[in-house]
Amino acid sequence: MSVSSVFPQLEQLLPRVSKPIQYVGGELGAVVKDWDATTVRWALMYPDAYEVGLPNQGVQILYEVLNEQPDVLAERTYAVWPDLEALMKEHGVPQFTVDAHRPVKAFDVLGLSFATELGYTNMLSALDLAGIPLDSADRGDDDPIVLAGGHASFNPEPIADFIDAAVLGDGEEAVLEITGIIREWKDEGRPGGRDELLLRLARTESIYVPRFYDVDYLPDGRIQRVVPNRPDVPFRVAKRTTMDLDAWPYPKKPLVPLAETVHERYAVEIFRGCTRGCRFCQAGMITRPVRERSITTVGQMVKEGLEFSGFSEVGLLSLSSADHSEIGDMCSGLAEQYADTNVSLSLPSTRVDAFNIDLAQELSRNGRRTGLTFAPEGGSERIRKVINKMVTKEDLIRTVVTAYSNGWRQVKLYFMCGLPTETDEDVLEIAQMAHEVIRAGREAAGTKDIRCTVSIGGFVPKPHTPFQWAPMERPEVIDARLKMLKQEINSDRSLGRAIGYRYHDGEPSLIEGLLSRGDRRVGAVIRRVWEKGGRFDGWSEHFSYARWIESAAEVLPEYGVDLDWFTTREREQLEVLPWDHLDSGLDKDWLWQDWQDSLTEYEQDDCRWTPCFDCGVCPSMDTEIQIGPTGKKLLPLTPVTNTLRVPV
Amino acid sequence: MAPKNQPVGGQAPVVQRLRLRYAKRGPLRFTSHRDFARAFERALRRAGVPIAFSQGFTPHPKISYASAAPTGVGSEAEYLEIGLQAEVDPEMLRRALDAALSPGLDVLEAVIAREGGGSLADRIDASHWRLELPQVDPAEAEAAVKAFQEAGEVLVERMTKQGRRTFDARQAVTRIAVTQQSDLPSEADGAPCAIIDLVVRQVTPAVRPDDVLSGLRAVAGLEPPVPPRVTRLAQGMLTAQGEIVDPLDADREPALPG
Known part of the structure; x- marks a missing residue:
């Protein structure tokens, strides 16, 4: 069955x-690519x-x-803004891919990458526009497998009703293995239908x-247990780790958009994982162990990535870039x-020390200077010990003063x-720190013309x-x-x-907290919010706190729990957490x-x-730290020149 | 954030100026001018063009654009000029840039700017547009065009940067006619499709094809059921005979012998 482009219909709406x-x-x-091939x-x-x-x-x-696989086709789809969503519904145009404008429902897999839980309502919009039933249970053999990945998939329980499957951890090898399973199942004539395919994946x-897992609850609302409801699936599902980043030097051909986007740069991940041990940081916990990409691979990727894309900015990304052994x-x-x-x-995610200034x-040798950002995370020495961010006030002042001078x-x-x-x-100490930074900075720079920006995010406790x-603080207290801090500054x-x-x-933040540590019962809240028009919850102009509060109050009492129960309540050591059956490698003890x-x-x-x-990751996942130094140097292979590249 | 020290040395001087005609076609007609400008700067780097930069701490590539077609409007005749720090063969540059841009943003011509020949903007005072109106009966369009022509003034409204403005869309129109055949293949198939041929002089505020469409609605109630598809076919100097002179013609003239 071939699939045609919806662009002629879409074009009328654009x-x-x-x-x-x-x-x-x-x-x-x-x-x-050619669909039929x-x-x-x-x-x-x-x-x-x-x-x-x-x-x-x-x-x-x-x-x-x-797409490097000859018999595999991958296209991309994004959330459409409410103006287009309304027109698409009115004119019967389904959720489409931007590559060939094919309807999403025609694909074998709809893979969603959740960097944040605030994208859940947008998933429901996309499923609805695509004509795919919202509930996994209602889908048939013609519907795609709805697959979640990204950091939020380490606790996909709040969207368990809506997705068919989730992958924890690195995707490079996982997508190929899943592709292999689907290929084989299709070649065999799709035996056992959708259920058999999901079983093979499980x-x-x-x-x-x-x-394939049932959740039982205790009378007080806590989870009693999460167990497989059939004998042939595992009790715990393990995360994936791609060990050799040099073997996976992607993106080689980065996508270069015509539209303006939030980052316009060639980004190369210089290592994955982090063992700094900041206790709030989910990324640092779930991506262990540290695996470095070698200096020579990074150099090659930057060269080829820039030539291919024409970008004029390079980002050397990781969770703490200055920690690369050959940075x-x-x-x-x-x-x-x-x-x-x-x-x-540019080198985002830097730590607070003078080495960073070097x-x-x-x-910035060629005169292009990007901003400097430091993340002490906590205002007082005491709170920085609580979160394991080992930076003293003296370190910070010294570092910032070096930058100014x-x-x-x-x-x-x-x-x-x-x-x-x-x-x-603890929070008011942020003001004192900022004052000292400016005072010392003015002295060091010999000018009053220096500035610092204090940027504050809300803490959200995360699974794993x-x-x-930990209990979350109430929004009124935070606000x-x-x-108070503003007045103090x-x-x-x-x-x-x-x-x-x-x-x-x-x-x-409170709503993000609900979605981060929620269990399957939170799915009803997400559905209700979406039904009431909730979209783009990561955008302040679209996010409605009232809608979330209202929806939670409508659907949660049936289960004997409420918003506070999921967010501001402290958990006991022995409580079964909704994600305990999902193995990030970290030892719960x-x-x-x-x-x-x-x-x-x-x-x-x-x-x-x-x-x-x-922490348990290396032995349980059969992985190990992979860091240099390799001792190699980055030699300019070919000088960067202005020579017209004319196609032959 | 302006650091104290300025970059050492200056930028290389401009040794050659090239003028380009390019097209915005098919789906990529939805590229806005800003989008195009970003894509073009990246294409210069991909193609290895020895572009010259402005002086200063944040040097900008030397590119100047002639009036750009609105977002959503296709064009066969967009123009820009670039300053280079090394001489290149114009046709080689055209091919390199065309390959570096997405299909649909097509570089059609490149010529060396003649010294003292005036700027591109000085050579453009009118545009030639084609308006395709799918599912509109040509006879109905014909009647609307006639009413438009007969009106001395056709007031239309549009949101501008200064707010809602009312202005005349009639005076700037030097030619408007329903044609039978389009110069380019239309993607509208089967159903009737009226095609309007339109020449508009550059005035302030600018009268754009959608203003003329608003005018046709105002004078004759013409309401296309689906959004019309508009393409700029040419821009340049309007002659007394109503023809449009290609702004690159003056650069193409052979140099005087001697």
């Missing part, structure tokens, strides 16, 4: 919507607007990995199929290579509010972290603390004028010990430089 270019495709790097077909969705979704690394990597022991040589090598060009190099100096005029400091055990005083048991008018202040209020350590303000070192502290 003049009536804002930024139509985002629905048109035609990016460099986009692949359009392929066997397994994936629609990959980033469930947010195109401008946010297109730069997503995960989707770009899987898109390229899949039997890999690393693909979670929620329908110094990498930065100086790249700076050398691009010294006489207008290419700018790196930033190196990267080296010519930087603005630095950004990132903090969180609502951390476990936090008091008003030591804070998974009051943020207000401005209490000195001269210093306050040099300090910018950005924050998010507490309400969206170790997580609990780390939670207890945090309460006694005991710091945990990094296992890259100190002995293993038994």
